[in-house]
Amino acid sequence: MGRVRGILDRYEWDYSDNAQRGNTPNVTRAGTGVSAGIQCIRHEEDNRAADCGDPKEEHIHSQIKFGPSDRIAIFRSLRTLDIIQAMSDNLPIVRRTFLGIGGAAVLAAQTGNTPGASGVKVEKNVVVGKGGDADLHCDIYRPPVGTEKRMALVHFHGGGFARGSKETLANKVTPITARGYVSIAAQYRLSGTAKWPAQIEDAKTHIRWVRANASSLGIDPQHIAIVGYSAGGHIALFTAGQADTQLAACIAFYPQTDVRVVAQALMPAGSDDVAINDASPIAHIKAGYPPTVIFHGLVDVTIPPENSQRLLQTLRDAKVPSELHTFAGVPHEFDMHPEFAENCAGLTDFFLERQVLHPRTYPPFAPGGGRGRV
Secondary structure, X not given: OHHHHHHHHHHHHHHHHHHHOOXXXXXXXXXXXXXXXXXXXXXXXOOOOOOOOOOOOOOEEEEEEOOHHHHHHXXXXXXXXXXXXXXXXXXXXXXXXXXXXXXXXXHHHHHOOOOOHHHOEEEEEEEEEXXXXXXXXXXXXXXXXXXXXXXXXXXXXXXXXOOOOHHHHHHHXXXXXXXXXXXXXXXXXXXXXXXXXXXXXXXXXXXXXXXXOHHHHOOOOOOEEEEEEOHHHHHHHHHHOOOOOOOOEEEEEOOOOOHHHOHHHHOXXXXXXXXXXXXXXXXXXXXXXOOEEEEEEOOOOOOOHHHHHHHHHHHHHOOOOEEEEEEOOOOOOHHHOHHHHHHHHHHHHHHHHHHHHOOOOOOOOOOOOOOOOX
């Protein structure tokens, strides 16, 4: 906590010093920003990083502009920052690359200014098609009036493929819905009812329904993303790799990528190693895979965070725009805590803004040269 206070003290000093001159303070810190007030001024691949000598290192430097209200909100959000700021020394890519203190600070400030859940409207148990002989349902979460971004996120719950329901998603989907996205909480057949690949068939049914109903949902049919949690993260990642889904992005929370540990429950009897390996989403990641953002707690003992590190590397090897955000001191399903659901929603929103809604690129960092966004 002392480290965070020290950094924020420097922000306050910069603010006060500039305020006396009547200027807007500019504070530069390493990290990913999560606010319209952040301009990422460098995103460079294949440059040797000064701090680690890794030729594949990525750095994002954020220029953060604080106003008086932001400054107050930041200091009120120290508890959230204390949770977010620590990166694991055991995950070098993550520690050096993602979720720097600068971005986390502005994200915390922004959290207090997001639309309230009171503006989100829910329509329950809408039939989208058939899963085998039974109806498949979804819950539609619509964003507050005036926030609409005309993009849909189709969410799949966790539960080891054998349990869980769309009803468990309410508190997880509300924060991102409040930021302007239509959220679809999707039902799918559990493994006790139907074995693999029934779950992917059901996911595709939901996506087809959302695309066919884009007008009534108020979304662009080209702007549909898939979101999954744990086992649902596996469904999201696998579905995103199928050519007929044409998804704009994938968001995976602590996803299950190692099918071997769930094969007995998920796979049909007699499935061999070839079938099990093919059921892994990693086997379907290649060039053209949609932009993907991953979230994982660093003390998750249900699905090790190293799984997501390997997933990130696979995405990077395929040149897929991708990020992995890790959080110190939190276990599996950490986003059941409201502060994490809110902060992950902010990071997701920022990712989708950059990669889907308003795509842009960032020129390489050039010391002493011009910097800006393209």
